[in-house]
Amino acid sequence: MAGRRRWSTDEILDAAAELLRTGDAESFSVRKLAGVLGTDSSSLYRHFRSKTELLRAVADRIIQSAMDGYRPEGDWKQRITAVARRVRDAFGRHPQLAAVWGRYASSGTGSRLVMEEVLQALRASGLPDAEIPARYHRLAVLISALIAAEAGVRTVTPAEHEQGMELFRVAVLGADPERFPALSHFARDLRPLGEDRDPAFEELLEAQLAEIEARLSGRR
Known part of the structure; x- marks a missing residue:
């Protein structure tokens, strides 16, 4: 008798993303995903220790896709704006997953790529290193909140x-x-x-960057 197929981590994440695309994080379960794949939950737990870990990985995959092909261009404000738009567009194609991202913070490769680029851009602005973490956090909260709110409207x-x-x-x-x-x-x-939503996203992000620029001008 042939054994059950062994699914790769990438295949599991693809299936989870599709399941979430047509549902939501509340109704999602590892058991339901296992049923879609024709396997049992225990086989999936060999890849992910919990539902939360799996959801974080799915959300991070979306962020990774947003950063595919990205190359820093322009000044520090243009770089941050470009990254924000990329992440927004990626979750716009998967609005159900935006709520997952907002709820289950990811620390995977995709998130690290975004964090690295935004931190590099803030450094390029001339901000002192001591102020950069707090500025990064404000930008991250603003962008994630706007994207999650916009995605919520798209799922209606x-x-x-x-x-x-x-x-x-x-x-x-x-x-x-x-x-x-x-x-x-x-x-x-x-x-x-x-x-x-489009102009609101742009205007709020621009206002946050302008506030940083004004602070920099005051130091000169």
Whole structure:
């Protein structure tokens, strides 16, 4: 009788990514993945010690794909912006995995590549070494939060989107002007959180980089 096929680590990660693409981290399980592969959970635990470790590896694979072919170009701000856009685009193609990345921080090769490039770019800016870790952390939190929030919107079904839009219109346009005077005043110009994600991402990242640049100018 032939034994069960032995799956490679890369094949397991590919299958996990596909399972997560059509589901989410909450419903994902090693047992479900084993069923897709036609094997048992114990065989997968030879590659990954836990579900969390597996999820981190899948998210890191997406980050690695984002950095494929990357070459530093331009000044320090252009380099950081290019990396942020690459990571954003990669998770935009796998929105379900963005939440995994935000929840299960990765320390794999992909994450190290991003960290190295951002840290190198911050050094190239002229920031003192003592200030770079804190600046890096702020950028990482901002970028990961924006990407995770944007991905959350992309996973909403058309029906859920329309329902949310209707609730937004009722809540904002129908706000009592006596109780919510500012909301009533600006109601027709306000947009739901899911709108205008592209310019918001660019503007918030640019503002963070401009703040670093202003600090550098103040030192001169």
